[in-house]
Amino acid sequence: MSRVFINEYELLSCAGDTDELMRKVYSKESAIEIDKEYVKGTDVAIGRFSTGEFFDSLVDVVGTVLDKSNLSNFHDTLLIVGSSVGGMKLSEQIYFKENSYANIDPQKHSIAVISKVLDKEFNFADTRSISTACTSSANALLLAHRLIKLDLYSSVLVVGADALCHTTVCGFSALGVLSSTPCRSFDKHRDGMNVAEGIGALLLDSVEVDGSVELAGCGASSDAFHITNPDPEAKGAKRSMQHALDEAGVSSDEVDYINAHGTGTVANDRVEALAIGTMFTHKTAVSSTKPITGHTLGAAGAIEAIVCCEVIKRAQIPPQALLDEQESGSITLLSETKKADVKYLLSNSFAFGGNNTTLLFKALA
Amino acid sequence: MIYIKAASSYSSKVRVDTKELLKSIGGKAFRRTDRFTQLALIGAHKLFQSSEIDPKSVLYLASSDASLALFNTIRDQKFIYNQPPRPVDFINMLSGSAAFYVAKYLNLSAKCISLTHYSFPAQMALILASTELESKRASSVVLGGVDELMEPEELYQKLAGINKSIKLFEGSNYLLLSTNKADAVGSIHTYAKIQTFDDVAELLRCIGGNTKVAFGVCVDQETRELLCAKTTAELFEYDCGFYATSPLFVVSEFLDRSCGTLLFIDGLNDEFMSIEVRSFSGE
Numbered sequence: 347m348s349r350v351f352i353n354e355y356e357l358l359s360c361a362g363d364t365d366e367l368m369r370k371v372y373s374k375e376s377a378i379e380i381d382k383e384y385v386k387g388t389d390v391a392i393g394r395f396s397t398g399e400f401f402d403s404l405v406d407v408v409g410t411v412l413d414k415s416n417l418s419n420f421h422d423t424l425l426i427v428g429s430s431v432g433g434m435k436l437s438e439q440i441y442f443k444e445n446s447y448a449n450i451d452p453q454k455h456s457i458a459v460i461s462k463v464l465d466k467e468f469n470f471a472d473t474r475s476i477s478t479a480c481t482s483s484a485n486a487l488l489l490a491h492r493l494i495k496l497d498l499y500s501s502v503l504v505v506g507a508d509a510l511c512h513t514t515v516c517g518f519s520a521l522g523v524l525s526s527t528p529c530r531s532f533d534k535h536r537d538g539m540n541v542a543e544g545i546g547a548l549l550l551d552s553v554e555v556d557g558s559v560e561l562a563g564c565g566a567s568s569d570a571f572h573i574t575n576p577d578p579e580a581k582g583a584k585r586s587m588q589h590a591l592d593e594a595g596v597s598s599d600e601v602d603y604i605n606a607h608g609t610g611t612v613a614n615d616r617v618e619a620l621a622i623g624t625m626f627t628h629k630t631a632v633s634s635t636k637p638i639t640g641h642t643l644g645a646a647g648a649i650e651a652i653v654c655c656e657v658i659k660r661a662q663i664p665p666q667a668l669l670d671e672q673e674s675g676s677i678t679l680l681s682e683t684k685k686a687d688v689k690y691l692l693s694n695s696f697a698f699g700g701n702n703t704t705l706l707f708k709a710l711a
Numbered sequence: 712m713i714y715i716k717a718a719s720s721y722s723s724k725v726r727v728d729t730k731e732l733l734k735s736i737g738g739k740a741f742r743r744t745d746r747f748t749q750l751a752l753i754g755a756h757k758l759f760q761s762s763e764i765d766p767k768s769v770l771y772l773a774s775s776d777a778s779l780a781l782f783n784t785i786r787d788q789k790f791i792y793n794q795p796p797r798p799v800d801f802i803n804m805l806s807g808s809a810a811f812y813v814a815k816y817l818n819l820s821a822k823c824i825s826l827t828h829y830s831f832p833a834q835m836a837l838i839l840a841s842t843e844l845e846s847k848r849a850s851s852v853v854l855g856g857v858d859e860l861m862e863p864e865e866l867y868q869k870l871a872g873i874n875k876s877i878k879l880f881e882g883s884n885y886l887l888l889s890t891n892k893a894d895a896v897g898s899i900h901t902y903a904k905i906q907t908f909d910d911v912a913e914l915l916r917c918i919g920g921n922t923k924v925a926f927g928v929c930v931d932q933e934t935r936e937l938l939c940a941k942t943t944a945e946l947f948e949y950d951c952g953f954y955a956t957s958p959l960f961v962v963s964e965f966l967d968r969s970c971g972t973l974l975f976i977d978g979l980n981d982e983f984m985s986i987e988v989r990s991f992s993g994e
Contacts (some may be wrong), residue, residue: 434782435784437782441786453776455782456779457777458776458828458829462829473828474828474839474903475774475826476826476827477807477826478778478807478823478825488823489839489842492839492843492848493842494841495842496837496842498847498903511790513801516789516795516803517785517795517796517802519797520801566821567820568810568814568819568820568821569771569820570814570819570820570823571813571815573808573812585820662729698808698811699810699814699823700807700811
């Protein structure tokens with residue numbers, strides 16, 4: 347069985363590319379803006395790219411990863427895409443342009459349109475698309491990990507990508523979980539999440555190079571409890587984290603930092619804090635970067651995996667942004683950036699239906 | 712080796728009233744589901760009836776496009792009636808909630824994944840399920856394939872990239888997979904990589920005498936004849952129109968009706984994927 351290394355990556359979020367995002371993460375600078383147009387009569391706080399069309403940006407981000415890598419092309423690389431809205435934005439653009447839905451193409455609307463666009467541009471060995479709502483790209487990373495570990499592929503590009511579109515913003519608004527201000531993860535007075543667009547691409551390989559981070563373990567579980575609410579006892583979340591620890595052969599007290607799912611919704615943060623507080627009793631540092639990036643839905647797992655890689659490389663643990671009054675005392679949220687050599691990091695992604703995924707990253711000497 | 716502990720199949724050439732069918736298996740619990748999820752549950756129910764499923768089983772639910780019909784509903788709500796999506800429709804569309812309802816119905820607490828693939832969703836899920844089992848991350852996998860019959864038929868034939876003469880079906884087929892041979896009804900091996908015509912021809916040249924051959928619905932007559940010329944193996948016939956996860960139906964049919972080994976060759980746009988199934992019936 348092979349080990350799995352993350353060798354290159356790049357992202358685009360409302361907070362910018364990798365470097366710009368990390369600057370904002372460490373300085374607790376939210377990139378979320380207030381919008382008065384998306385939902386009639388309601389202010390919503392959302393995150394959008396500063397420039398560029400989504401699918402052009404998608405190709406640019408993946409092209410950047412290729413340029414940074416030691417590959418000349420992706421012809422022997424498997425592409426796994428994690429997305430929850432796929433080409434929904436394309437459908438909306440057609441409608442807004444033509445004021446008619448007659449020319450909306452369901453095939454371009456599908457989840458698989460992202461892999462089709464990228465395959466056309468880069469000609470991958472093969473493609474897969476995973477759609478499990480907000481765990482989509484975390485699950486894409488998990489599957490890439492399995493395929494490399496079993497030597498079925500030596501190189502897999504994982505792309506998490508979700509565009510901002512009216513259907514998701516209005517849909518989450520209809521669910522009553524959108525905040526009108528940048529989200530306040532784990533705060534006692536949090537009032538919801540921010541939908542945002544995002545693209546994250548990570549090149550995984552069986553061969554270690556300078557600067558590699560190891561994807562050492564992956565865990566997943568299903569609450570099978572409720573279609574929107576997490577299991578209040580956090581059994582699924584705990585199982586997911588335990589599976590990741592078990593696969594890597596790491597104990598909970600060895601973990602230095604957890605990048606939490608931390609959406610800012612009442613239900614998620616309460617249950618996640620309970621899960622982390624129960625399992626990580628030695629005060630592992632925790633933060634959610636969603637107050638900076640918003641919730642990029644299917645792209646969140648990939649983007650937050652990149653944040654974890656950067657935390658390792660920069661040897662700085664991020665603080666919790668926009669925190670006034672912490673709800674749960676059982677988790678350790680830092681108020682300021684902390685310099686520390688970190689060895690093991692966890693990243694949680696939780697989704698509708700109690701679909702839980704945890705990734706465990708290991709710093710290499 | 713990956714063993715098949717149980718298989719269930721449901722295929723239809725018409726859009727049946729799934730809600731009505733579900734009533735007998737606990738319709739109340741599924742009242743907020745969309746038709747795609749209902750279809751998924753019908754197949755899951757059949758598997759549930761025929762086997763004992765470990766709650767720690769991983770679930771893979773494969774489809775070509777999941778619930779496109781629901782997108783049409785939401786599109787109309789938003790663009791024609793200028794209404795926000797109904798929360799229940801939004802959740803069902805966004806979350807791949809079919810997997811949630813199947814997991815809940817089968818009482819599964821391990822990972823559940825919805826997977827889409829344009830050409831070979833069932834085979835892609837089979838490969839991932841194999842990795843799950845081979846890496847010993849799970850001792851059993853429930854693997855489902857669900858595709859909904861869409862109307863108008865001509866549009867979806869075009870979208871699927873298939874010939875107009877090919878009839879569309881819908882289906883919900885499941886396999887219960889394990890690395891444990893006890894009580895297995897067969898074994899399965901999925902060739903991991905996309906194959907060319909020459910790869911498949913070579914495979915056919917090498918197959919043993921007890922092996923039957925079947926082709927996917929989209930493999931055209933000319934290609935079938937060229938490939939059949941490479942082997943003397945008997946053809947396994949089945950009655951099913953096109954939907955992307957129909958290979959699971961063929962596997963199930965073979966286990967149900969035949970013995971020996973089946974080489975199932977699926978193809979679309981000059982790309983092929985093969986599955987080898989061995990039935991333990993009569994052994």
